[in-house]
Amino acid sequence: MTLLVVGCAVYDKWWPFFVIIFYMLAPIPMLLAKRYNASGMGPSNPCQELAVFLTMGxxxxxxxxxxxxxxxxxxxxAIxxxxxxxxxGGNIIVFLTIVGFFITFGNDDVDYSMW
Structure with a gap:
């Protein structure tokens, strides 16, 4: 976030600050797909595949x-x-943090409903 604010403040144009919307939207498809558990679908779940596709977009x-x-x-x-x-640079750091979150809390032991 510091790199994002520096990139906006130093050059006095705040248009790049709109990437925060993408930061908030990125984990949502995977969190929703994690809640959906289709039995008998095997290792490849269509809901999870769609979530990965949307997250990558x-x-x-x-x-x-x-x-x-x-x-x-x-x-x-514009900038x-x-x-x-x-x-x-800020995007790389933020998205690596989100990946770290899913690696840390991605196993089946963690219940997302505690949030």
Missing amino acids: IVISAFGLPIVLARSPPDDP QVAAMWYVL
């Missing part, structure tokens, strides 16, 4: 937004290229 969108903002009209881009790199 959200993650790719989070990386694509700052790139598109930096590549907008060349004479007056500077350096701000784009700050946001992309």
Whole structure:
């Protein structure tokens, strides 16, 4: 989050801050799929496959937004290229944290209903 705020504040354009929406949306499909337990489906669950697909779309969108903002009209881009790199670095750290969460709490012993 620090890299995201630095990328926005130093260059005084707050458009990249919209990636926070993607940060909040990314774990939702996997958390919902974890609650759905289809018996007899084998190791590959269609609900879980859809959740992975949706999560990857959200993650790719989070990386694509700052790139598109930096590549907008060349004479007056929405954000500077350096701000784009700050946001992309922040994206890597945030999404690795989310992956770490699912690795830590991804086993069947943890009950998500405690939250």
